[in-house]
Amino acid sequence: MSRFNKRAAKAQPTSRVTSTGRILRTFQGGRGRERDARSELFLLAVANFVSQQTFYETGADRDDRFATLVRELAVTDPEWTAGLLGWLRGEGNLRTASVVGAAEYVRARLDAGATGGPSNRQVVDSVLRRPDEPGELLAYWTATYGRNVPKPVKRGVADAVRRLYSGKSLLKYDTAAKGYRFGDILNLVHASPDPDKPWQGELFRYALDRRHNPDTAVPPASNRTLVAHRELMALPVEERRAVVTSAGGAERLAAAGMTWEALAGWLQGPMDKAAWEAVIPSMGAMALVRNLRNFDQAGVSDEVAARVAARISDPAEVARSRQFPFRYLAAYQHAPSLRWAYPLEQALGHSLANVPALSGRTLVLVDRSGSMWGPLSDRSQLNRADAAAIFGTALALRAQHADLVQFGTTSAEVRFRKGESVLKILERFGNLGGTDTTGAVRRHYRRHDRVLIVTDEQYAYSHYGDPTEQVPADVPVYTWNLAGYRAGHGPSGKANRHTFGGLSDAAFRMVPLLESARDADWPWAA
Template identity: 25%
Template structure:
């Protein structure tokens, strides 16, 4: 985003490192907060602080923008929970036309999101007792009724879980209108709990897990056969396959079946349809890296190929455009994105940084903490590059001295077109000098007046380290490779908010 959306305030504010910072408009702060949250604790925020901040910001923002942001977060950033929060919280304060119902139809992409939305509605409105979902918002009711028409029996059965709100509860509550007799029969099955149990790899393995085996060898052979059967069935989804690569390899399936798995992992159509966040490939890569299997290298190569396929639509820069890619590996970036995840914020930064590096022909890359260090890597080894950076992060220390990236360019009198930092934007100076991030950029612009600065905000804490409306500074937020679509939209001097506002409801 161009920083012409920043508020003008005379009072000095500071970031979480007590360094001078600049506030964002409510719309921009909401955008950055939403696309960088798993609704769990961050390094600087408690469990409920992010959710509370999002709820407060919704009340300050244009309702149409909030609706479009929810659609963007769900359909382009592939987020699931936070778009439902935006729906419910906006419905609390906005009524009168069809905005909420249209928003819901665009946001609901899986059958279980119908019940998850109602579960959050119940919680957010502190509903208890037998009529906990009574007096449901009319627009939420209308949107969910239309959403019921999106799914078939397999999709309903797959997500017909025994949660606080069941599909049957939702059906009775929103009264969807069947589009034909076949769908009415499907609704009747939901009511009668007679949906046909879907064939899934989970049910197959679960049933096998209940069998008593004579010995360990017999059990091993049974699971080998079952995984080979599941692979041959072609019914394991892309994400499920990635998450189970270790299980598959430890089941000692045949080389033929490993090749089949690798073929699917690298299939361009399968990769693009899967809409995987980049760090999912990294998680799978790390899970297998030390596995003592004769097929480990083959699968690691397949994951590298899959990442390059996923990056195919990223518009990089040609040899005539010079780029600096700088990844923040400071202490605050070493924070899991959720309590159960092994993925850290700086993993996401490194992954996005290496994806960008892989698509640029005239590029220097490196990492910063106490120091800034250039570490150039091959272009076709995104995952192994991230792993190499991961092993070397201690070489630069753990502060957030992003200004050193700029000071290095100034010292070398190096003119570049684009400077990209992947960071939590909590910039400060730990080196006892007078340099600030904003000051360093202003000085660099006297050397390279056409240079542009892109800050990729991976944490969404609500501040920026610089406030220069006419100095080619942009801020983009998110964990998906879709952030690069926003990057290229900014080439026309637009903003991240304008990119979101292009969405039609």
Template identity: 30%
Template sequence: MRFNFTFRKPKTTNHAGAAAYLLTPQLELYAAVATAALSDQFYEKADTRLSRLRELVARNDPAFVARLAVYAREQLYLRTVPLVLTVELARLHRGDSLVSRLVARVVQRADEITELLAYYALANERAGVKTLNRLSKQVQKGLALSFNRFDGYQLAKYDRAGQVRLRDALFLVHPTARTPEQQVLFDQLVQGTLPTPYTWETELSALGQQAFVSAEERTTAFRRAWETLIGSGKLGYMALLRNLRNILEADVSAGAIEQVCATLSDRFAAARAKQLPFRFLAAYREVLLVQSGYVARVLEALETAIGHSAANLRGFAADTRVVVACDVSGSMQQPVSQRSKVLLYDVGLVLGMLLQSRCGHVVTGMFGDSWKRISLPQGRVLQNVQEFYRREGEVGYSTNGYLVVQDLLQRREVVDKVMLFTDCQLWNSTGDGGTLAQAWLDYRRTVAPQARLYLFDLAGHGSAPVEVREGHGVALIAGWSDKVFDVLEALENGGSALTEIEKIDL
């Protein structure tokens, strides 16, 4: 079998100043969306990313943009960036109901109505709520449909102070109530008389405002409150994850802990919660800080929970030879958002270790100044991430990703798949001129012609260190969700990330 082992010359440079390859407008928009927290990153400020998103929307087909917005909301579990895509599409697209249908599809929480309107004002250079009276008819129609879906609990829970209130949105959109009962809710929203919803936040907030005779009385009250909340089943999955440390420090009963662990470990509960995998790592690290005899039990439940993320991963037989390489360079030491303690580096490790947990024949390691293989047991995803985290300084903080493939070349080691979890901003700090593109060309030409290289882009800066072409065995997958594994499966079946997006039914 003959292969054309020739790469086109790079046509751009990345943020590190190294030669890089441009992505197609579709692939660039997908990567930018899948990794968008719309907060400052190492190489790119939030307003720069937003400007680039707006430009890319204009360069892509409206139907693709709409499908991508739905994909980002429903498959990648993102909230803000689908609203941005929707508003930008509304500014450019006319003549059919695409925008109204998209608005109704991506607005899935009541507060997303006000978020969309706040961004609409920004994107259209409107100052304040009063200037929104010339709202796009298609946006107005879609938001009216959204209003009809929310009950009193949802409206009250998300009626928050901000640039746009739900009351303002109601006046702007003028939804028609479907029932007399819904009209009552709309009237209560206008008058500010919606009943305060019962949530775990309101329960604990009320308790926190009480005066207690002693610290012991306060501790007892909070322990009973947590036990009541856990027993009621009203504490959602995300709330459990975020409050594991509080629950343990409240010294709740063994029965309450078992109920918490059973919920966390439940495959269907985890799937319904749609948590990004790195959320489990954040919870795991908080639990490690607690002095409690139940810590080991909770950590085990978290390991089980995150294991569900890759349980259905296909395309990895027992004899499939895989290399999982995680970028731990300086640019990866960047929080995924302003309010998060989780770094891009952590996201790469979590996804890499999830992948490792499903492979029968796998080499794992990390790269910075150097590339180092690290053998870790399977089945302990979060524990393995912590071990990588402990050892990351052993390879330095440069971006010499080409060393991963160069190592395979020197060993003459045949593998089927090479997985790089990276921000794709690779740069050779050694001065020897080596690049990932050249190393990959040499490896496929002389060692493993059938090998495939998968770039898991965790930052979406718009370029790649290797030309992304099927003929060269190179594919790009972007995002922080376990849905990257669905794209991986699609690639195994001759598809791509883009074909997964095209499957979305509008």
């Protein structure tokens, strides 16, 4: 009789977030599982807003754990660590964690005298994607390790400067509020102009003059943006509002690289209806999303509002902005006018493009316990509880048949209809106190084909065991970690138990991959 070679036999795929087998305790006293160093760093990195306190960890403790893991793996596994940092700034869209990680990577490699693998210079260059980020990295380095900046850091920054510096970036990011101005950075790293950008030499000289001789610095005549901006700045204050209200005002502001942030200062007066309508055409999609309330307060016309709505809900614009889905929830909660509700709903849907349409029956459990309610960062009013609800709801709406459950000390089903608005369903979620994940799984699992748990994994002690033990071994359990704490609530990496993480929907690509019996690699290696 055949024991193994049967039609029902199925390959057991593996995933990369891997448990070591060592038992830890969660912050709530549950029986947790240690993850290997790469897995711990990955989950921490994709959920980490540097220096931000979470419910169970201070910002300093979290930063120390992050830096320690980066420094360890930079020496023992440089290829993997360099891949993580580049992906983190790119598709992961996390600026500060990647910049800090690159600095710690270089420091650890230099201290260890390590050779081979990706160069320190390449790693620094890979995480600098916006023109203000060379200054961010240098500011972090000098604040942490002093003013002696090593050559690999200087060379990596110089590579980024050649890629990123232009007339428009100079106007937007080279401000007096920065500790490192463009001219300071050029003095420090001695970046030479890109041979394919013959205009860059004049730009660099102007950046240096602008820093050291601001009253006499003259922009290069070849740079139309800088010349146009200088002409606007030379206008008497009493003549400036006439530019805004003129027929070609919007085009003139755009040609001069005038941002919405700078416009109010230039006008030296309020951002009224005319001012907003003049600058809106040159604003980026996420700048539009952040200012919907301001548009309403200024009385922007319905015609202009319609153009804004079309921009913010355009699938290509949403993809290009690479914003986390919860940004659209924040805008929805704070924009007073109903005219933005449907465009934001569409934008949120486009931002969740990677959420798979799962076949069969799916149980989706969303953590709404007290530890999930801390803000994502000091500058955000959004929290992990709402982020979890967004992703859980999107999964349930896409699935062939899903039961959507919120849990804390207690648990309850969240009713929804196919095709219903994600944003409306979110209003049915509440704050449910403690964290009895195990109890929620036991209560609601009814021979589903899979279970997905969106959580920070810090469940309380249960004499029934960890949450994943409540589901038969042949049924996949996927945990989506939104906090990156050290201890996980169950095993991961094989045997139908898998953990992934982050604040975007990209991680869900793993689910259909694993269910087709294929191994799931790290995102940058897939």
